[in-house]
Amino acid sequence: MSKDRKNQPIWQADSAELFGTIELCEGVSIWPKVVMRAETHFIKIGQLTNIQDFVMIHIGSHETIIGEFCSITHHSTIHGATIGDNCLIGINATIMDRAVIGNNSIVAGNTIVKEDSIFPENSVIAGVPGKVIATKNNYVANRINAMAYYENAIAYSEQNYRRWSEQDYQDKVDSWKEQFESEILSIQSKS
Numbered sequence: 001m002s003k004d005r006k007n008q009p010i011w012q013a014d015s016a017e018l019f020g021t022i023e024l025c026e027g028v029s030i031w032p033k034v035v036m037r038a039e040t041h042f043i044k045i046g047q048l049t050n051i052q053d054f055v056m057i058h059i060g061s062h063e064t065i066i067g068e069f070c071s072i073t074h075h076s077t078i079h080g081a082t083i084g085d086n087c088l089i090g091i092n093a094t095i096m097d098r099a100v101i102g103n104n105s106i107v108a109g110n111t112i113v114k115e116d117s118i119f120p121e122n123s124v125i126a127g128v129p130g131k132v133i134a135t136k137n138n139y140v141a142n143r144i145n146a147m148a149y150y151e152n153a154i155a156y157s158e159q160n161y162r163r164w165s166e167q168d169y170q171d172k173v174d175s176w177k178e179q180f181e182s183e184i185l186s187i188q189s190k191s
Helices: 139-157 169-190
Strands: 017-024 035-045 056-058 064-066 077-079 123-126 131-135
Touching (some): 056 064, 064 077
Parallel strands (some): 017 035, 056 077
Antiparallel strands (some): 123 131
């Protein structure tokens, strides 16, 4: 663990390796076999974001910034890129240097986002190279996914590895859905 690290995750697997200047905001979870390296610039992970198993996050020609309520899923690579709030980066996706993924977006599994690519909010991005294949506001679904990992991280910190199978868990999901749907309606009515 680096001396430069700011804040502690809500839960971090023992096998995760973090080096350099890394800022973790409140509620971040870091899952098994994650590697983060920031030798020159910095990495910032926004609140309630989960960094799932086997993810590699590195700096490129500048910092790597990942927003709030994001899910960076298994085997993804983020290299010197910026990910907005409420995003889901699919399994085995690669986001390269200086790329920008707008808020509320999804990058499909196995997608490769090339250097300097910029995608607007509410994009669904897929392919090699990644292209917008649809436009959809994924705020609700992506926040629910982030909260699911937050809830699971709390359970893991208590050595409860079966939280998602417990009876009251679905009630929590329903509650989050209602809350986030209300939030998005409020946001949309103001714009």
